[in-house]
Amino acid sequence: xxxxxxxxxLEVSDLSVRxxxxxxxxxxxxxxDEGEFVVVLGANGAGKSTLFRTINGLMRPSxxxxxxxxxxIEGRPANxxxxxxxxxxxxxxxxxxxxxxxxxxxxxxxxxxxxxAGINESLEEVYELFPILREKRRDPAGSLSGGQQQMVAIxxxxxxxxxxxxxxxxSLGLAPLVARQVLDAVVQINRTGIMVLLxxxxxxxxxxxxxxxxxxxxxxxxxxxxxxxLLGNGEIRxxxxxx
Amino acid sequence: xxxxSRHWRKLALAVVLLVALLIPLFxxxxxxxxxxxxxxxxxxxxxxxxxxxxYTGQLTLAHAGFFGIGAYTVGILTVNYGFxxxxxxxxxxxxASVLGFLIGIFALRTQNEYFAIFTLGVGFVIxxxxxxxxxxxxxxxxxxxxxxxxxxxxxxxxxxxxxYYLILAFLVLTIYVAASIAHSLVGRSFIAIRNSxxxxxxxxxxxGRTKQLAFTISxxxxxxxxxxxxxxIGFLGPAIVNVPTTFEILLYLLVGGMGSLSGPLIGAFLVxxxxxxxxxxxxxxxxIFGPVVILLIIFFPRGLAGLWGxxxxxxxxxxxxxxxxxxxxxxxxVR
Numbered sequence: 312x313x314x315x316x317x318x319x320x321l322e323v324s325d326l327s328v329r330x331x332x333x334x335x336x337x338x339x340x341x342x343x344d345e346g347e348f349v350v351v352l353g354a355n356g357a358g359k360s361t362l363f364r365t366i367n368g369l370m371r372p373s374x375x376x377x378x379x380x381x382x383x384i385e386g387r388p389a390n391x392x393x394x395x396x397x398x399x400x401x402x403x404x405x406x407x408x409x410x411x412x413x414x415x416x417x418x419x420x421x422x423x424x425x426x427x428a429g430i431n432e433s434l435e436e437v438y439e440l441f442p443i444l445r446e447k448r449r450d451p452a453g454s455l456s457g458g459q460q461q462m463v464a465i466x467x468x469x470x471x472x473x474x475x476x477x478x479x480x481x482s483l484g485l486a487p488l489v490a491r492q493v494l495d496a497v498v499q500i501n502r503t504g505i506m507v508l509l510x511x512x513x514x515x516x517x518x519x520x521x522x523x524x525x526x527x528x529x530x531x532x533x534x535x536x537x538x539x540x541l542l543g544n545g546e547i548r549x550x551x552x553x554x
Numbered sequence: 555x556x557x558x559s560r561h562w563r564k565l566a567l568a569v570v571l572l573v574a575l576l577i578p579l580f581x582x583x584x585x586x587x588x589x590x591x592x593x594x595x596x597x598x599x600x601x602x603x604x605x606x607x608x609y610t611g612q613l614t615l616a617h618a619g620f621f622g623i624g625a626y627t628v629g630i631l632t633v634n635y636g637f638x639x640x641x642x643x644x645x646x647x648x649x650a651s652v653l654g655f656l657i658g659i660f661a662l663r664t665q666n667e668y669f670a671i672f673t674l675g676v677g678f679v680i681x682x683x684x685x686x687x688x689x690x691x692x693x694x695x696x697x698x699x700x701x702x703x704x705x706x707x708x709x710x711x712x713x714x715x716x717x718y719y720l721i722l723a724f725l726v727l728t729i730y731v732a733a734s735i736a737h738s739l740v741g742r743s744f745i746a747i748r749n750s751x752x753x754x755x756x757x758x759x760x761x762g763r764t765k766q767l768a769f770t771i772s773x774x775x776x777x778x779x780x781x782x783x784x785x786x787i788g789f790l791g792p793a794i795v796n797v798p799t800t801f802e803i804l805l806y807l808l809v810g811g812m813g814s815l816s817g818p819l820i821g822a823f824l825v826x827x828x829x830x831x832x833x834x835x836x837x838x839x840x841x842i843f844g845p846v847v848i849l850l851i852i853f854f855p856r857g858l859a860g861l862w863g864x865x866x867x868x869x870x871x872x873x874x875x876x877x878x879x880x881x882x883x884x885x886x887x888v889r
Contacts, residue, residue, distance in 0.1 A: 421757050
């Protein structure tokens with residue numbers, strides 16, 4: 312793990328982010344390799360969303376580097392980060408409620424707007440992943456159930472044809488069964504070769520599907536390891552699985 | 555159901571257009587015809603504001619300023635320099651949008667209430683320049699004798715009836731442009747910014763450039779409406795450029811419904827006619843109108859157009875959706 316490998320596609324090193332005086336992230340280092348599914352565990356306010364927003368370009372780090380496929384992306388505006396292949400589906404879903412499902416999805420393909428055929432292809436892929444969205448494509452996104460809205464949010468992120476998909480607690484506020492369906496879909500997405508960086512509070516569910524994981528506490532990474540290592544870690548079991 | 559309602563919408567549109575075309579034949583009353591023309595002009599201005607405020611969510615308070623730039627471009631070119639009307643109108647649009655573009659570069663660096671305050675300042679400065687630059691704009695005495703447009707081929711603009719059709723044509727053109735924008739990806743990126751600039755950025759939209767585009771389009775339309783106003787009214791005074799005019803246009807948009815295609819027209823038409831109707835109450839009109847607007851905003855934040863849309867949605871939803879409720883999708887549906 313400590314050895315530098317060639318394959319690191321996303322590499323975050325010694326990243327610090329401040330909100331004024333408050334240090335939200337301190338010297339965070341993290342990486343995602345080709346095809347990997349990485350989960351970031353942590354309680355509310357631990358810094359998961361800040362980390363993702365910074366990778367995504369919505370926040371500027373006060374120190375540290377983020378590189379994606381060898382290219383430095385920290386501090387760049389979010390829209391250019393998207394066109395490099397990093398897409399985030401934000402926490403709390405954030406759809407355009409009055410627009411139809413279809414329009415929400417096509418907005419996700421904004422950076423490929425001239426590629427009509429490609430957009431339709433991606434649309435088909437999203438519908439295949441979430442067949443209910445095909446049925447509801449003409450309905451305003453705001454009229455959908457929580458789980459369906461989450462599917463739209465993930466689908467919209469996929470429409471940008473990302474290399475790395477960042478998901479900030481996609482299961483938040485969903486019924487357990489629906490949450491599992493959403494996570495299952497994320498696994499399927501990862502199987503197509505898209506790297507996934509997932510934030511979760513439910514460590515049990517997340518570690519079941521991820522390859523590796525990081526634990527964030529008070530803005531610092533306190534633990535990291537493969538799925539097996541983390542699942543076997545007594546501290547994690549106590550803190551995040553209630554066992 | 556959807557197809558049916560689309561047909562109805564087309565039919566309604568055709569009827570409205572037909573009525574609009576026939577109005578001069580039925581109305582002998584010059585005053586009433588003038589009132590309708592004025593409502594059209596304000597509706598065009600409101601469509602301009604709608605692009606920026608309604609769709610993109612940026613509250614500009616400089617709209618009357620750009621309206622004034624358009625009006626005074628036509629006024630000064632025709633009255634002081636003897637320019638023909640048509641190139642003057644074109645220059646009015648060009649000038650307003652170029653100035654809008656340049657001011658937008660600075661104004662759009664600010665956000666939310668700061669943007670509103672910045673543009674309020676811009677609007678007031680434009681007013682002051684027009685009021686004080688007497689040798690050029692006529693100052694507070696204004697410009698007198700802005701001519702009617704020259705004839706276009708067989709069409710001559712001799713009286714209000716002909717001018718009515720000219721203004722109607724520009725209104726239809728404006729609505730057409732607004733509708734094309736609203737239904738395009740550009741319009742959706744405007745809406746995305748209104749909903750959440752962060753989210754728009756995360757979808758890959760260049761927020762700064764897109765806002766700049768919306769601002770420029772809105773000032774171009776403001777310039778157009780100002781140019782038409784100049785030829786319609788024939789006299790220009792600086793008061794029309796002042797900030798209260800911005801709030802009047804804003805009022806049309808609030809009453810009619812922001813971010814909708816019919817809102818600006820409904821609002822401009824209703825408010826101008828109601829205002830004229832209650833003219834006997836003079837300044838007290840505002841005392842009556844103020845509370846009405848407050849109630850409207852509280853209960854119908856999307857204006858009258860939004861109210862209609864809500865009713866329509868409720869009628870359409872009630873039979874099927876109510877039974878379905880808020881059920882989560884079943885497993886099979888997800889797989």
